[in-house]
Amino acid sequence: MADAAETAAEQKGAVTPDDKSGHRARLRDRLLTAGRDSMADHELVEYLLTLAIPRRDTKPLAKALLREFGGIGPLFAADAESLKRVPGMGDTSAAAIRIVQATLLRVLHGEVKARPVLGNWQGLLDYLRADMAHRLNECVHVLHLDSRNQLLRDEIVSEGSIDQSAIYVREVVRRALDLGSAAIILVHNHPSGDPTPSKQDIAITRDIADACKRLGISLHDHVIIGRNGHVSLRSQGLI
Incomplete structure (x- = not known):
């Protein structure tokens, strides 16, 4: 029809x-x-x-x-x-x-998977901005990496309201163990456009970092994406 x-x-x-x-x-x-x-x-x-x-x-x-x-x-x-x-x-x-x-996302994702993530940080940011910067609702991704920092999976773990999305520490860590992840990177967007981390963002990041460390998994970073740029919590000294 x-x-x-x-x-x-x-x-x-x-x-x-x-x-x-x-x-x-x-x-x-x-x-x-x-x-x-x-x-x-x-x-x-x-x-x-x-x-x-x-x-x-x-x-x-x-x-x-x-x-x-x-x-x-x-x-x-x-x-x-x-x-x-x-x-x-x-x-x-x-x-x-x-x-x-x-x-666009297929091309950018392919470029991210082709190289170790930490050696292709700008490529990763390009992919994340294309995927998340203009979303109207908050969304949380976990990037799972192997021992060579190659991308294993990019998984959505939570999709929330216009300004809130839950991250559950136990679920993030359990999934990393299931996949055999050597490291993870947390990513979420701020629909407001301002990527400045909230107190809750910082607290949950530290909780996940502590839980991962006890199991030998590295939390490389937590990146917040907004229309007005991005913030790396590690570069801010918050992890």
Whole structure:
């Protein structure tokens, strides 16, 4: 069954097929010859949407999406249900947006797995920011590392409300033992955008560090990700 929202929106197009094809061709040629820096954010989104909604002028929708989510980063991190709440968006167009985020994370995750994490710290931060910086709810990851500091697993251990997510010391340590992890890195995001650690962040980090140490597991770091940057609790001397 055709996506009703997208089909209805296509039928309201205000430009002729010739106008649309000519404009899209110009966008395509500019992208291929001059590169991504030659295009504004709304033009990148617009061209992506043309691949999902071929019979529609997608410029107004691209601009509406950027306004709704506050920029291209938050847009590509948005979940499908949030995307589909924007008038004119349906399953096909939401999937087009989501595939960009999925592809980016797949590439960055592959780069993280290819090298020891501690020797590729910037690559790890790039991956974490792409995955977590624009999330609307707090989410906690544990990165499990082997004895060579290669990434074994990146697991979500908790997803909470807009400003709270629980981390259970016993569950984190038990999972590390199950996987044979030599070390772990805790990561969570602050939806407020400010990555400054709270007293609770510091306390739970120290509890986990103590529990891990007794079992011969290293807690390398606890990284807090926000839209405005990141904070490493180890670099702050808090572990």
